[in-house]
Amino acid sequence: MTRTVTLVLVDPAGRLLGALPPYDVPTPWWQEVESVVRGAPIEVTVLRLLAGERPAPPGGAVTYLAEAAGPVRVPLVPVSVELAPHPLRAPWAEPGGPAASLAWARAALDRLGRPVAEVAQQRTWNLSAIWRLDGPRGTAWLKQVPAFFRHEAAVLRRLDGVVPGLVPTLLADDGDGRMLLDHVPGEDRYAADTAERQAIAADHHALQVRALPLADDLVAAGVPDLRGAGLARWIRAALAPHAAPALLDGLEARLEEVRRCGLPDTLVHGDLHPGNVRGDGQRRVIIDWGDSIVGHPAFDILRLTERVDPAAASSLLAAWSARWRASVPGCDPERAVELLRPVAALRLAAVYAAFLAGIEPSERVYHEADVPDWLAQAAALPG
Numbered sequence: 187m188t189r190t191v192t193l194v195l196v197d198p199a200g201r202l203l204g205a206l207p208p209y210d211v212p213t214p215w216w217q218e219v220e221s222v223v224r225g226a227p228i229e230v231t232v233l234r235l236l237a238g239e240r241p242a243p244p245g246g247a248v249t250y251l252a253e254a255a256g257p258v259r260v261p262l263v264p265v266s267v268e269l270a271p272h273p274l275r276a277p278w279a280e281p282g283g284p285a286a287s288l289a290w291a292r293a294a295l296d297r298l299g300r301p302v303a304e305v306a307q308q309r310t311w312n313l314s315a316i317w318r319l320d321g322p323r324g325t326a327w328l329k330q331v332p333a334f335f336r337h338e339a340a341v342l343r344r345l346d347g348v349v350p351g352l353v354p355t356l357l358a359d360d361g362d363g364r365m366l367l368d369h370v371p372g373e374d375r376y377a378a379d380t381a382e383r384q385a386i387a388a389d390h391h392a393l394q395v396r397a398l399p400l401a402d403d404l405v406a407a408g409v410p411d412l413r414g415a416g417l418a419r420w421i422r423a424a425l426a427p428h429a430a431p432a433l434l435d436g437l438e439a440r441l442e443e444v445r446r447c448g449l450p451d452t453l454v455h456g457d458l459h460p461g462n463v464r465g466d467g468q469r470r471v472i473i474d475w476g477d478s479i480v481g482h483p484a485f486d487i488l489r490l491t492e493r494v495d496p497a498a499a500s501s502l503l504a505a506w507s508a509r510w511r512a513s514v515p516g517c518d519p520e521r522a523v524e525l526l527r528p529v530a531a532l533r534l535a536a537v538y539a540a541f542l543a544g545i546e547p548s549e550r551v552y553h554e555a556d557v558p559d560w561l562a563q564a565a566a567l568p569g
Contacts, residue, residue, distance in 0.1 A: 187214040187245040191222050193252040194236060194267050200281040202269060203254060204262030214244035217311035217552070222250065229255035232310050234279035235548055236267065242555050253281050272546040277363075278315035278330050279546075287364055291319060291328040294358040294366055300326065312541065312549040313476070325369035326357060334544050335476030339365050340407035341453070342475060348396040352389060353472055370473065372466030376459075380498040383490055384505055386463050389470055390455070390490075391509045394483050397453040401480050404453060412481040413451045414441055417533070424536035424543070430561050433532060444482060444525045448517035449510055454479045456537070458486040477537065483510070484523050488530045528567040535560035 189211050195203040206228075211221040219232040230252040240246040251267070277283045284307070292302050300323045309316040313335065317328040331338060339359035346353060355368035375382060397404075405411040412420055418437045425434070455462070456477030464471045487506045491499040507519035538556035545553075 188212055189214055189216070189222075189245055190247040191225070192247070192249040193222070193226060193230060193232070194249060194265055195230070195252055195254045195258060195262065196233075196269070196281050197254055198281055198285070200269065202265070202267060203258055205249075205265045206260070207263065208247070216243040216248055217309050217313075219250075219310055220306060220308050223307050226252070227260050228258055231255070231284045231307055233281065233283070234276070234310065234546075235551070237548065238551060242551060251279075253284070274544060274546045276312060276315070276330075276332055276545075278310060284315070284317075287315070287328060287330050288317065290360060290364055291317070291326075291366055295319065295321070295326060298357060300324065300357075302326075311552060312545040313552075319366075327367045327369065329365045329367060331363045331365075331476050332544065333363065334540065336361075336363050337404075337408035337410075337478065338474075338476045341404065341409060341478050342367075344400055344404065344407070345393065345397065345453075345475075348400070349393045351469060351471070352393055353475070370464045370471045372464050372469075372471075374461045374473075375463045375465050375470070376461040378460035378463070380494065380501065382465075383460060383494070383498075383502055386458075386460065386470060386472075387487060387490055387502060387506055388509070390458060390472065390486060391483075391506065391513075393472070394452045394454075394486075395513050398450055401452060405480050409453070410479045412454075412479045412533075414445060417441060417481060417529075421529075421532050421536045424539045425532070425557075425561075427543075428535070428539055428557055428561065430532075430535070430564075433528075433561060433564050437529070437532070440525055440529060444522050444529075447519070447522035447525070449483060449514060449519060449522050451481055452483050454481045454483060454485050455489075456485070458489045459492065460490075482522070482526060484519070484526045485530055485533065488523065488527065528564045531560050531564035531567060535564065 190208050191211055192208045193206045209225055211225050213221045222232055233251045236249040236251050238248045295302055300321055302319045302321045304320040306318045308318055315330045319326045342353055342356040354370055357366040357368055359365045456479055462474045464473050491502050510519040535557050538553045541553045542550050
């Protein structure tokens with residue numbers, strides 16, 4: 187599957203210039219823009235999605251707004267595009283935004299003695315903008331996230347002190363969503379088999395146990411506090427525009443039963459699938475902590491066991507339960523998992539609903555199908 191890309195160009199001041207002729211790129215995922223930038227006939231920075239011919243990614247014809255780096259000396263197609271500001275637009279999605287972030291990153295790396303020689307834009311969408319920064323002293327990554335993910339830097343800083351090497355090394359951050367991360371060798375482990383998922387779960391258990399004393403500090407640093415009744419209130423508020431009241435019946439009582447199972451609240455990654463683990467055969471590093479919360483640890487094992495066959499899921503859950511019983515004698519991990527299955531689906535529906543409420547309309551296509559999908563999954567689970 188490929189994409190057919192059209193770039194609508196603006197200059198650094200935001201003045202509309204026209205559009206480049208469409209061209210094909212080999213990667214179908216709309217937020218991945220390295221091949222888009224590389225395939226353009228001039229130097230550009232992709233700012234944001236304008237439209238896609240399909241109701242959701244991947245593939246098809248996609249139109250982006252892009253900033254031209256200098257004078258454009260290739261023929262352009264006249265276009266009419268609405269470029270008005272939007273209050274929910276990400277700072278990296280505006281002309282001049284990427285340049286400001288890269289200037290900050292270069293200065294921070296210079297202070298660390300790591301000058302930048304080459305810059306490559308990798309991704310841009312409503313949840314992050316990512317650039318690769320190469321230099322003679324190695325590779326760093328500039329990651330910029332929206333306000334609702336701003337706590338990721340605080341999480342990485344604190345985890346580096348208790349589980350060094352298990353999360354990316356935070357080189358610098360500006361306190362407002364920009365982060366510089368040291369390079370992690372290897373590849374994202376989307377294709378992890380059951381044995382590798384077991385290893386990921388064991389690593390993550392050690393992290394969650396060591397993070398137990400950090401819970402209140404993490405909340406003070408901005409990590410969402412979704413412990414107990416706080417989770418129920420947040421789910422209800424996030425899903426209020428999506429008409430799911432029947433699915434929320436008994437939510438507070440169910441969470442009280444979960445509390446009686448005796449597992450402690452701790453740091454929860456929030457999106458612990460193997461693609462958020464990077465490895466090179468020697469080490470595994472858990473990445474992308476923007477979805478993190480303080481809450482029940484079972485949410486992560488439920489995410490890690492999605493889309494695996496029942497025997498593998500059962501094996502992963504049994505090992506996870508044994509680890510928690512050893513760490514917290516007298517707790518009942520198996521019952522907590524079963525009680526939280528429908529809550530986990532509701533939580534994910536609420537996560538995507540919060541994304542929709544926090545991003546501009548043209549970017550909502552990335553997430554619009556997720557809310558009804560997770561609500562349907564919650565409805566299909568035993569009450």
